[in-house]
Amino acid sequence: MRLGEEGDPGGDPVSVQAVSGAAGALPAPGEALVRRSSGEQAALYIRRLIFDGRLRQGDRVPQDDIARALGVSRIPVREALLSLEREGWVTIRPHRGAFIGALDEAAVRDHYTLYGLVFGFAARRATERRTPELTERLAGLCAGLEGTDDPAEVARLTRESDRLILETASSPRLRSVLRAMVGVVPGNFFALVPGPVEAVRAGRRAIHEAIADGDPDRAAGAYARMLRRQGDLVARLFEEKGLFAKPA
Template sequence: MTSETRLPPPGDAMVRRSSGEQAALYIRRLIFDGRLRQGDRVPQDEIARTLGVSRIPVREALLSLEREGWVTIRPHRGAFIGALDEAAVRDHYALYGLVYGFAARRATERADPALIERLTAVCDRLAAEDDPGEVARLNRDFDRLILGTASSPRLRAVLRAMVGIVPGNFFALVPGAIAVERTGSRAVLEAVRAADPEAAASAYAAMLKSQGDLVAALFSTRGLFTT
């Protein structure tokens, strides 16, 4: 990125996030859009000005992004965009699948008839919905129903520590994601309806793996992986 390059405005995705989360999401978006590439120095002052924050949240964001593998921090030199790893992207979604699969197993074991009714309503709406924003909302509803029925504070703590790697509406940015969500959610529902905890866990894991495959393909197309 040259000194003359102007950073884009932050956009609506920044609403209702902490300053550090805003900065991390914004930097991910710059990488995703190709404005920052491997080896580029992260323009911390310019990002802070664009977001209207101090450098402290930007530094917090960089520490978080370093843990996630997006950047490398070099003492006394700054932060630089790192090399994204395809295996790490796939592992990210595999881990999501394990966590949500655990929740689905627990929820199925509780055999709550109200859960089946509510999951069915969500899946029926998903089947007729093409708007990415509404699909994202229905996806959240589905996940919350499973997590709420699993009733595990530890699960929620683990999920809070896991950050999405697609910077924005997943269903708007990732081609094929809506179809995967429809098919996968329905498979989870049918396993819950059949009172089969292992099938519910496997269905969730398979859905998240498929999403990971889509993300890996998208990142590869955008040239985000090193060769």
């Protein structure tokens, strides 16, 4: 599994750049999208349009423009919309099209709580199966986090930490669960969400120390707290961007 792209709660590495032309006001997708299937590209691209405020609640999804912007047919765009409907991003109305749905604050927080439970389970297993090499490598990743504020490097170090913990946990079922979970933030979490680096440094330190001490309960609890904090930051950002549905 590519943790930064399929199972990482921090989000997906994609950039969106402004462009004019056939797609009108829609931006061009970043190069990171080329590693995905056409349907995955379209789904991530639409999530980013919502995140950037280019598409808002109630807007009709411009399927033809999106297909042109991505250089694909409408088939992968329709596949993406079916996926996004399951995730709650859009509502498909027969014979009318797809429309941006109402994002829910509770759903965003639940997303990160669930990630905390899943990665907490991985931390328990990794703690039970830890080796001196694992604890040494996790300590090195913590040191790396302390020494950088660069969002790309912070994302890389956190993905590497998760990868090591998942590999040590050695649970195929756990990996299949993570593949089914899609990031809420459509891009580098540490570049798009204000203020997470200090919380992540403290959280990773607590997780790694608990694993080194052989305390699975403490490791799982530290993961859960760190990811709840990330959920708080994302919920605050979405509120500030006006992405949540307004009370009736």
